[in-house]
Amino acid sequence: MSRRNPPDSPLFSLDPIAPDYALEIAARRDGFWPVAGADEAGRGPLAGPVVAAAVILDPDAVPDGLNDSKLLSAEQREALFSAIMATATVSIASSSARHIDTTDILKASLDAMRRAIHGLATTAGFVLIDGRDIPQGLSCHARAVVKGDCRSVSIAAASIVAKVTRDRMMARADASFPAYGFAMHAGYATAKHRDAIGNHGPCPLHRMSFRPFRDV
Structure with missing residues (x-):
């Protein structure tokens, strides 16, 4: 179930300097509560899972400093x-590298997001989702919000949870596959990561449907 809002809907607004609670308040005014934010981390790397998070903030206890996880330092993300x-x-839910390879990164990301939303202990009445796509099969109303992690504190919170969780997963993977430096680059296509792939070949965490692997 999804809900697409007209351009003059209160759920559309100019991008604020920092995310705020306006989209959540507008959804509540329209009769939807509670409101969750959902986002993912790890679409672009050559290795590791894509991780999604869904967050329902307590409106009376919204942490200060929430923002797009990419705009925060590692220390700020950990504290938040x-x-x-x-x-x-x-x-939190994830899709493995093998799942990504058997479908594609978009489908795997949306599937992880759907599972994260349905896994909430409190059922969401409405979900604000970062990006342009809404997972299929949701049991609540939802809307996609372009650059949502810069507009909604709920989405920003989800982006932080997804990013920190994935970084921790890749740090643990480093112990099993130390030749690749996953703790340093989290599977992204850095020069050192590409050099390690050239020297050692792929490991089970690599996404074989991604370049350069699919071209070999």
Whole structure:
């Protein structure tokens, strides 16, 4: 189930300097509550899972400093992750490299997001989703918000949870596959990562449907 809003809907607004709670308030005014934010981390890397998070913030305890995870330092993300986990309802899901290879990165990302949303301990009445696509099969109303992690604090919180979770997963993977430096680059296509692939070939965490692997 999804809901597409007309351009003059209160759910459309100019991008603020930092994300705020306006989209959530507008959804509540329209009769939808509670409101969750959903986002993913890890669409672009050559290795590792894509991780999605869904977050329902407590409107009386929204952590200060929420923003697009890419605009925050690792230390800021870690501190905000702890604050979010202590005050919000959170659900996390992931799609493995093999899942990505058997479908595609978009489908795998949306599937992880759907599972994260459905995994919330409190059922969301409305979900704000970062990007242009809405997962199929949701049991609540939803809308996609372009650059949502810069507009909605709920989406920003989800982006932080997804990013920190994925970075931790890749740091643990580094212990199993130390030749690739996953703790340093989290599977992204850095020069050192590409050199390691050239020297050692792919490991089970690599996405074989991605270049350069699919061209071999």
